[in-house]
Amino acid sequence: MRQREYIEKMRSVLRDRTASFGHCPTFFIETLGCQMNAKDSEKFAGILKEIGYEKAPGEFQADLVLYNTCTVRENANTKIYGHLGQLGAVKRNQNPRMRIALCGCMMQEPDEVQTVREKYPFVDLVFGTHNGFKLAELLYRMETEEGQVIDVWEGTDMIVEDLPAIRKYRFKTGVNIMYGCNNFCSYCIVPYVRGRERSRTPENILEEIRFLASDGVREVMLLGQNVNSYGKTLDPKVSFSELLSKVAQVDGIDRVRFMTSHPKDLSDDLIETMASNPRIANHIHLPLQSGSDRILQKMNRHYDTARYLEIVEKLRKSVPELQITTDLIVGFPGETEEDFQATLDMVREVRFASAFTFLYSRRTGTPAAKMPDQVPDDVANERFQRLLALVQEVGREESGKLAGRTMPVLVDEMNRQDRHLVTGRLMDNTVVHFPGGAELVGEIVPVFLRESKGFYYLGERS
Numbered sequence: 457m458r459q460r461e462y463i464e465k466m467r468s469v470l471r472d473r474t475a476s477f478g479h480c481p482t483f484f485i486e487t488l489g490c491q492m493n494a495k496d497s498e499k500f501a502g503i504l505k506e507i508g509y510e511k512a513p514g515e516f517q518a519d520l521v522l523y524n525t526c527t528v529r530e531n532a533n534t535k536i537y538g539h540l541g542q543l544g545a546v547k548r549n550q551n552p553r554m555r556i557a558l559c560g561c562m563m564q565e566p567d568e569v570q571t572v573r574e575k576y577p578f579v580d581l582v583f584g585t586h587n588g589f590k591l592a593e594l595l596y597r598m599e600t601e602e603g604q605v606i607d608v609w610e611g612t613d614m615i616v617e618d619l620p621a622i623r624k625y626r627f628k629t630g631v632n633i634m635y636g637c638n639n640f641c642s643y644c645i646v647p648y649v650r651g652r653e654r655s656r657t658p659e660n661i662l663e664e665i666r667f668l669a670s671d672g673v674r675e676v677m678l679l680g681q682n683v684n685s686y687g688k689t690l691d692p693k694v695s696f697s698e699l700l701s702k703v704a705q706v707d708g709i710d711r712v713r714f715m716t717s718h719p720k721d722l723s724d725d726l727i728e729t730m731a732s733n734p735r736i737a738n739h740i741h742l743p744l745q746s747g748s749d750r751i752l753q754k755m756n757r758h759y760d761t762a763r764y765l766e767i768v769e770k771l772r773k774s775v776p777e778l779q780i781t782t783d784l785i786v787g788f789p790g791e792t793e794e795d796f797q798a799t800l801d802m803v804r805e806v807r808f809a810s811a812f813t814f815l816y817s818r819r820t821g822t823p824a825a826k827m828p829d830q831v832p833d834d835v836a837n838e839r840f841q842r843l844l845a846l847v848q849e850v851g852r853e854e855s856g857k858l859a860g861r862t863m864p865v866l867v868d869e870m871n872r873q874d875r876h877l878v879t880g881r882l883m884d885n886t887v888v889h890f891p892g893g894a895e896l897v898g899e900i901v902p903v904f905l906r907e908s909k910g911f912y913y914l915g916e917r918s
């Protein structure tokens with residue numbers, strides 16, 4: 457209610473600005489990092505649109521620029537400051553009325569906020585990951601108070617429902633089912649900047665998804681840092697598989713995806729639910745991180761490779777034509793050639809359809825940053841190249857298995873390189889390009905997968 461009042465107040469501020477600018481104020485959001493940030497940015501865009509801002513064609517033309525930051529890697533922070541320098545020059549020389557706001561994970565770090573306060577006085581507003589729902593109120597303060605507005609909360613147990621959001625695609629979207637993370641993997645800053653795990657109630661999630669279905673959404677991606685531990689903090693407890701099967705029953709929803717799954721919490725019930733419901737995607741993103749049990753322990757991952765392989769075996773037996781994708785880190789402190797070989801062995805054994813491969817990056821504030829035996833850059837780089845080559849080789853073979861068959865494709869968009877083609881995805885998440893026009897966007901159509909090109913298919917409508 458309070459935020460609705462601030463949306464109204466900001467509308468009247470915006471009317472004044474429209475009169476003095478000679479145009480309706482515009483906004484631009486730059487989103488860095490993960491799906492959670494992308495989802496937050498959809499909500500920010502929804503609030504800004506509701507206030508009356510219009511979308512600017514680029515950041516330098518915008519009256520309000522919002523950077524939704526990521527802090528998983530230290531060099532991401534350096535990039536933000538580089539970008540801010542450029543934006544500051546535009547504000548100084550071309551558009552003194554420009555407002556600049558920073559939010560997201562990086563702003564949860566007191567040292568970074570201090571840097572912004574001292575070195576970037578032209579930034580007008582700073583807020584964090586816990587209070588983005590207050591955007592209208594914060595903008596109102598920015599417009600009516602002197603100096604920088606800085607409002608960063610250390611944590612929250614609040615979950616705010618029913619705020620507007622603008623979807624990137626009208627027919628598919630992410631839905632937050634939980635916030636935060638309790639896992640404290642030793643290389644990861646997320647639990648420090650996104651706080652402890654909090655689950656939304658199934659009622660609220662289902663209500664949102666029913667609304668989305670009535671608004672034309674056909675595919676939802678359930679989002680959380682570790683969806684497999686969904687519901688543990690609710691009273692009464694609800695498991696992720698229970699939620700998933702309810703979501704898959706919502707009328708109008710044809711495809712349900714979820715991300716990210718932590719292997720330590722993946723239950724047999726979830727595998728059964730995936731196996732028994734054709735609306736649940738036959739794709740799982742299951743981060744392995746390392747193929748060495750010794751390194752997994754140092755990463756504080758709470759599973760070993762035997763457990764991971766056991767899950768993979770059950771999944772493959774139960775879910776037809778499942779595609780498994782993963783995250784892998786190379787060069788974690790103490791990683792030997794033998795540990796690295798164990799990772800290569802796991803890639804060969806599990807046969808991932810694709811993998812996000814990361815060079816370990818020392819992240820101040822995490823336990824791993826203080827570990828001895830940091831791997832020299834040249835060694836880590838060389839391993840990274842070898843891993844990438846293997847991941848690509850295996851991925852090419854795995855992703856091409858459906859060539860020659862006809863499968864349903866949800867069309868996402870017109871192809872960006874070739875306007876005669878459209879681009880969509882199979883249920884297992886593999887990309888397909890085929891001849892078609894804009895009228896197909898948002899439709900699920902049968903496509904003959906003529907040729908595998910490695911990580912995508914070329915097809916034709918059948």
Ligand code: SF4
Pocket residue numbers: 637638639640641644645646647681682718
């Ligand atoms: S599960 Fe581990 S890697 Fe994922 S967000 Fe939580 S701490 Fe980070």
